[in-house]
Structures are given as C-alpha cells and as structure tokens.
Amino acid sequence: MQHITGISRHQMRFSSLEDAISTDNQVRFIDAFVGHIDLSKLGFAVKTLKTEGRPSFNSQVFLKIYLYGYLNGFRSGRDLEKECSRNIEMQWLLENIRPNYHSITDFRKNNPLALKNTFKLFVSFLKDSDLIGGETIAIDGTKSRAHNSKKANFNQKKIDKHLEYIESKTQEYLTALDENDVKESATKIQHIQQKIERLKGNKLRYELLEEKLKASGEPQISTTDSDARALLVQGQVVEISFNIQAAVDSKHNLVVATHTINRNDRSALSAIALEAKENLAIETYTALVDKGYHNGKQIEICQQANITTIVAQPEQGKSNENGTTAAYLVSQFQYDKTTDSYTCPKGEVLKTTGSWHKKSKDRDSYNFKKYRTPKCKGCSVKHLCTSRAGGREIDRSQYGDAVEANNKRYHANAQLYRKRQEINEHIFGTIKRQWGYNHTNLTGLEKVNGEHSLIMLVYNIKRSINILGVPDLITKLKKWNSPYKAKVLLWLKTNYLRLKLAFVSYKTKLAA
Structure with missing residues (x-):
C-alpha cells in the first residue's frame, strides 16, 4: 500500500x-x-x-x-x-x-x-x-485559587488548636522523661528531649503568628501570600483564594470592568459598578446582580451614582429575631413611608419608637429601627408568624428605601434578570474550565490584579x-x-491661538 x-x-x-x-x-x-x-x-x-x-x-x-x-x-x-x-x-x-x-x-x-x-x-x-452597548451590564464574581495552601493559612481558632496540641504533647513527653529516667537508655531520653525542643520551636512560631494576626486586625492570616484569604467557593467548600469581579456588557458579552479582591461579594457591588461606569464614560446603565451582592449600603451608593440596580432579593423565610421559620415573610409586610410603619398580612400596624440601633455585619456597620405592635400577643395566627414571646419584630435599616426600590425592580423585571446568567456566567466557565486559568501563580493582591486584568483583556x-x-x-x-x-488633540485645539501667537513672535525675532 x-x-x-x-x-x-x-x-x-x-x-x-x-x-x-x-x-x-x-x-x-x-x-x-x-x-x-x-x-x-x-x-x-x-x-x-x-x-x-x-x-x-x-x-x-x-x-x-x-x-x-x-x-x-x-x-x-x-x-x-x-x-x-x-x-x-x-x-x-x-x-x-x-x-x-x-x-x-x-x-x-x-x-x-x-x-x-x-x-x-x-x-x-x-x-x-460599537461593540459595547453600555445599557445593560451583568456583574458577578468567581474565586481564583491563590499561591497559598490551606496549611499556610491561620485564624485564631486554628492557632489555639495548634498551641493546645503542642502543650499536651510537651506534657506527655515530660511525664515520660520523669517516669523512665532510670529505666530507659540514654539514646531514647535524648530522642524525647529533641522532640520537646522541636515543640518549643513550633510553639514560638505559633505565638509569633498570633501576635502578627492581632496586629493586622484581620480575622485570618496567610504566610505564603499575605493577601490571600480563605473564601467560601461553593456550599461548604473553602479555598485560599482571591475573588475576581467582572462587569459584562449585554451586547456582545464583553468584559467592561474587572478587579480582584480578597473578600466575599457582600460589600463588593459599588466598586465594580462604578468602575464599569467610569471605563465606559456613561451617565447611567442597568446592573443585573445576583443575591450574594444584596447589601443596602452598596445599593444606595449605586443609586446615588445614577446606576439602576436589579439585585436579586434573598429568601426571607426566617423571622429576624430568632431564626424560626415563619409563614409570613418580611416581604408580606407593607411599609408606609408617610406614617413610617408596617402593616402585617392581618391588617395590624407595626410602629417604631424612632430610636436608631447599630448593627455590624461582615465588618460593615449600619443603623436600623425596630417595628412592633402589642396586638401580636393576642393574634390568632401568631404561631405562623413568630415564636418570639413579645410578638413579631421587624428591622428596617437606614438604606431601607434604596433596598425597597431595588426589590420592586427585581420583581417587576423578572424576564430581564433571567438574562444575567446568559451574559456573564459563561465567561468564568471559559476562563477557568476551558483555558485552565482557575489559579494564580503570583503573590500579592496588586500583582494578582494585574494578571487577572491580562486574562480579561485576552478574553476580550x-x-x-x-x-x-x-x-x-x-x-x-x-x-x-x-x-x-x-x-493631545483637545489640548492643541484649546491652545491653538496661543501657539500661533508664540510662533509669529518667534519668526519676528528670527527676522530681526
């Protein structure tokens, strides 16, 4: 053949x-x-x-x-x-x-x-x-594994656990030395003493890590890459990683803004939304965002910047006082801005004393008011609403108006919101699954930002x-x-007359 x-x-x-x-x-x-x-x-x-x-x-x-x-x-x-x-x-x-x-x-x-x-x-x-529309932009984030193992990431609980183990093992070796000082050979005693010395060195290392953790003011610390953090990737899975934020335009699914952070999505919305607006030099646009970004403060910042947010509303299936499942959700209570009160599904009015309380969540503090009604105690369906002895209590934050407006847009634009996944989810799939860029080889948030910007540039x-x-x-x-x-052209146009006069003056001097 x-x-x-x-x-x-x-x-x-x-x-x-x-x-x-x-x-x-x-x-x-x-x-x-x-x-x-x-x-x-x-x-x-x-x-x-x-x-x-x-x-x-x-x-x-x-x-x-x-x-x-x-x-x-x-x-x-x-x-x-x-x-x-x-x-x-x-x-x-x-x-x-x-x-x-x-x-x-x-x-x-x-x-x-x-x-x-x-x-x-x-x-x-x-x-x-004309490849970017700048009207509808979907925002999302994905985790990129850092150049730092789980073993090289510590929080106070983990350090305490190591110190406790070192203490117990040291005591165990000391007891063994006391009991077998005469019976055992000199070689075995020396071997135990070496282990004790090694434990002392480890204890010193963990104590130094503890001091460094307290000085940083952070809840965790990484030793290989000091900027890397343990972040929730999916379900209960935690990886030492960075969080890539991306804003994607709906016209051709091109990335219009990106940066990398080392925290979760909850307080990340306004930064990426404003960056998209700045990069495109536009006055306003509609941002489609998943419920992981739902944060009153972030939504209000976007509102003040003339960005229309449609952030998915998280499920509110639990009452806010003790976590007990309630048949009447918070969304079923109607708020009246004029009287500053809520009306429950049974028609009773929950009022506030007007006092502001402070709450902190994910290092983000905000003020809120409490709304109650004494008629809860005698209500026939109280058991369906709350198990709290004093009756149902609703919290409304200082960002309540912005959140309420966003939630109304979310329910009114269900068809538009469904496009969010079509716009931005496949981008992360392409980058991480197809191209294999699911991790970074660089250390430090600034350098990692540079690499991820390069990846998004290449994608575009x-x-x-x-x-x-x-x-x-x-x-x-x-x-x-x-x-x-x-x-440069604008500067030349603005300064044309001054440059012309200077040139004429220069020619006059040369002629003289």
Whole structure:
C-alpha cells in the first residue's frame, strides 16, 4: 500500500516569516494593537536606550509575548521562553527576538497597574468600535485559587488548636522523661528531649503568628501570600483564594470592568459598578446582580451614582429575631413611608419608637429601627408568624428605601434578570474550565490584579476577533484615536491661538 511521503529534511527552501502567517491570524492583531498604543502613558516601565552596555529589549516585545501566551494557554516564563524559539507565530510576532524567562516574568511582575490600564484602554476601543452597548451590564464574581495552601493559612481558632496540641504533647513527653529516667537508655531520653525542643520551636512560631494576626486586625492570616484569604467557593467548600469581579456588557458579552479582591461579594457591588461606569464614560446603565451582592449600603451608593440596580432579593423565610421559620415573610409586610410603619398580612400596624440601633455585619456597620405592635400577643395566627414571646419584630435599616426600590425592580423585571446568567456566567466557565486559568501563580493582591486584568483583556481580544475577524478589527484599530491621542488633540485645539501667537513672535525675532 502506497503512503503519502514528505519532503526531504535536507531540501533547501526560500521563504519568509511573513509567508507563514495568514492575514486572519490573531498574531497580526496583537502586533497592530501593541504597535498602536503608547506603553509609557499606560504606566509600563519602558526601557530607555543606553550609550554603553548591551542594548535592552523593547517593552513592546514582552507585552506581545504575554498577549500571545495567554491567548494560547502559556503562562509561565519558561514556557513562553520555549515558544519564542520553536513557535513560528511567536517568531513572526517578535521578529525572532528570544528573551530569557527571567526577563519575561519580571515584566508581568513589575507592571500590574499598567496591565490594568491596558485592559481599560481596550474597553475604550471596543466602545468606540460599537461593540459595547453600555445599557445593560451583568456583574458577578468567581474565586481564583491563590499561591497559598490551606496549611499556610491561620485564624485564631486554628492557632489555639495548634498551641493546645503542642502543650499536651510537651506534657506527655515530660511525664515520660520523669517516669523512665532510670529505666530507659540514654539514646531514647535524648530522642524525647529533641522532640520537646522541636515543640518549643513550633510553639514560638505559633505565638509569633498570633501576635502578627492581632496586629493586622484581620480575622485570618496567610504566610505564603499575605493577601490571600480563605473564601467560601461553593456550599461548604473553602479555598485560599482571591475573588475576581467582572462587569459584562449585554451586547456582545464583553468584559467592561474587572478587579480582584480578597473578600466575599457582600460589600463588593459599588466598586465594580462604578468602575464599569467610569471605563465606559456613561451617565447611567442597568446592573443585573445576583443575591450574594444584596447589601443596602452598596445599593444606595449605586443609586446615588445614577446606576439602576436589579439585585436579586434573598429568601426571607426566617423571622429576624430568632431564626424560626415563619409563614409570613418580611416581604408580606407593607411599609408606609408617610406614617413610617408596617402593616402585617392581618391588617395590624407595626410602629417604631424612632430610636436608631447599630448593627455590624461582615465588618460593615449600619443603623436600623425596630417595628412592633402589642396586638401580636393576642393574634390568632401568631404561631405562623413568630415564636418570639413579645410578638413579631421587624428591622428596617437606614438604606431601607434604596433596598425597597431595588426589590420592586427585581420583581417587576423578572424576564430581564433571567438574562444575567446568559451574559456573564459563561465567561468564568471559559476562563477557568476551558483555558485552565482557575489559579494564580503570583503573590500579592496588586500583582494578582494585574494578571487577572491580562486574562480579561485576552478574553476580550479573542471574543472581538470572533465577532469581527482580524482584518476588520485591525481596520477599526487604525482609524481609532485612543483617549491619549484625543487629549493631545483637545489640548492643541484649546491652545491653538496661543501657539500661533508664540510662533509669529518667534519668526519676528528670527527676522530681526
């Protein structure tokens, strides 16, 4: 049977790198994009030319390497170094420049803020290219495992447990020494004494950790990455991780804002919502958000910033005084703003004394008022409402009006809210499941922020290429004036007359 045969490895060929790269290859857009922007204005540490010594690499080279690498699943400096040598697309992109892995990793580590600025700049390009609507934006977060194991994360309870164990084992060894001082051999006694010394060293380490924990004012501390935290991932599963926040536009499901935090979603809404508004330079939009973000203070901040929130209302199946399941939910009690009172399903009015009380939750304090009625005690359906002896009691926070308005929008826009998952859930699935970016190799919140901004930038690049194609996207890029160019043009326009007079004066002096 005859098989297809290849050409001889010794056959000489005449071709260029340009011939090997098709016109619709993604590397052509990476090259065009990096060449179009000014890295120094984005905050990158740009190498300057020197008159002596070995010439440095252009910072554009490293940005191209990372954009290509993250688009194709290469993250580590050593893997990227290999690709520079064996990958023909990378050779075309870098014009056969081959930096070492140390220089490559230093670029990502030293430019986290600049990478975030690059993401914002690309969002501006997408908006100007009419790929972003800026009307409906879905907000959500996902956990990214930190470069810190569970064993290297401590809270006070965990430290106390270790100290208690050390104390009991030390006492056990001391008792063994007292009882067997004569019977046992010198070797065994020495072995027990070594264990006691090791326990003393461990005790000192945990005591120092305890001091450091108290000084930080945080509920937990990580030793490998001091910014990493134990966060609830799903159900009862806890991982040492970071929380990636993302705001996604509904028009083409492109990410318009992102940043990383080391806490849960409860107090994270306003920051990501305001960032989306700032990045898109818009007056208002509608934010679709899940119930994990439902927080009165955060909803009111968004309201004051002219952002319309539709945050899912959490189930209120328990009474707020003792956690007993109630047939009459808080949502069934009607609030009257004029009289500042609630009316229960049976028609009784719950009033307040007007006194404000203070409550703290997740390091977030707020004021609230209590509403009660004496008629609860004689109510025939009290057992369906509450098991509290004094009757039903309802709390209303200082942010009650904003929360109530949000909850009404949520119930009135059920069809719109259902689109939230369609808009943003698949993005995290693509990044974490398909691309494998479910963890970070960097330490420190600032550096992790830089890497996650790079991941979201790459996601936007890939999606916009799928929407328009490389040639059309490059055409739009060439016509696009970045915000930095626009600022220069505005300054020139504003100062045109002054510059003209200065030029005339200069010509007069030369003639004289």
